[in-house]
Amino acid sequence: RKEVEQDPGPFNVPEGATVAFNCTYSNSASQSFFWYRQDCRKEPKLLMSVYSSGNEDGRFTAQLNRASQYISLLIRDSKLSDSATYLCAVNTLTGGGNKLTFGTGTQLKVEL
Amino acid sequence: NAGVTQTPKFQVLKTGQSMTLQCAQDMNHEYMSWYRQDPGMGLRLIHYSVGAGITDQGEVPNGYNVSRSTTEDFPLRLLSAAPSQTSVYFCASSELLNTEAFFGQGTRLTVV
Numbered sequence A: 001r002k003e004v005e006q007d008p009g010p011f012n013v014p015e016g017a018t019v020a021f022n023c024t025y026s027n028s029a030s031q032s033f034f035w036y037r038q039d040c041r042k043e044p045k046l047l048m049s050v051y052s053s054g055n056e057d058g059r060f061t062a063q064l065n066r067a068s069q070y071i072s073l074l075i076r077d078s079k080l081s082d083s084a085t086y087l088c089a090v091n092t093l094t095g096g097g098n099k100l101t102f103g104t105g106t107q108l109k110v111e112l
Numbered sequence B: 001n002a003g004v005t006q007t008p009k010f011q012v013l014k015t016g017q018s019m020t021l022q023c024a025q026d027m028n029h030e031y032m033s034w035y036r037q038d039p040g041m042g043l044r045l046i047h048y049s050v051g052a053g054i055t056d057q058g059e060v061p062n063g064y065n066v067s068r069s070t071t072e073d074f075p076l077r078l079l080s081a082a083p084s085q086t087s088v089y090f091c092a093s094s095e096l097l098n099t100e101a102f103f104g105q106g107t108r109l110t111v112v
Helices: none
Strands: A004-006 A011-014 A019-025 A030-038 A045-050 A055-057 A060-065 A070-075 A084-094 A097-102 A106-111 B004-007 B010-013 B019-025 B031-038 B042-051 B054-057 B064-066 B076-078 B087-094 B107-111
Touching (some): A019 A106, A030 A060, A030 A070, A045 A070, B010 B019, B019 B031
Parallel strands (some): A011 A106, B010 B107
Antiparallel strands (some): A060 A070, B004 B019, B031 B087, B042 B054
16 A cells, blocks of 8 residues: 555636545555645645645635545636645654655646 | 646656756655656656655666655756656655645756
8 A cells, every 4th residue: 555645637627616625645654745736747746734624725715634644625716827736745754854745636627 | 835846847858867856845844746747647746755864766767766864955967867767756745644745847958
């Protein structure tokens, strides 16, 4: 089983729609969680960190469920500019130290 | 604001050649890492460093060497390039192990 798993999509949604992505992780010792956005042929950039209590940044809401070992990202009122690949990342303490592991990414296409 | 700088941006190598991908950051970050990104595989950790003089292996270290002689620089060496190493390589740095990772713009490497 992969350490971090995401549905690759693509998710094709109309402008204005609400869309949600999930990401599961296998190591219960994982400590911190993030969502990154990656545009085509560009480097990943942090979208938001995910806190235990959940957090919201404008149209974006992130949730963490430690019991079920998944994080989620909800995008409301989708814009054409939201089209990108969304990567979840999980920071886990290992024998050799901390490492940041990424999922394969979920592709979102917002259409007119 | 330079952030994380990777060179070169593009490179074509012949099988068996060696080369070094350069990565430098000007944010005084202790944690640096190298990833490769392949279609359908997401970002996979190659090597990482928690500070000058300290390096460790990630998920896919074979065929790559790293060193960390200064806080700023974290070069990745391909010892004998193989077609399987054709990929996009990203360097990343973060202040702490559980804070935002900043990525360089990537190096697109083709091994023929």
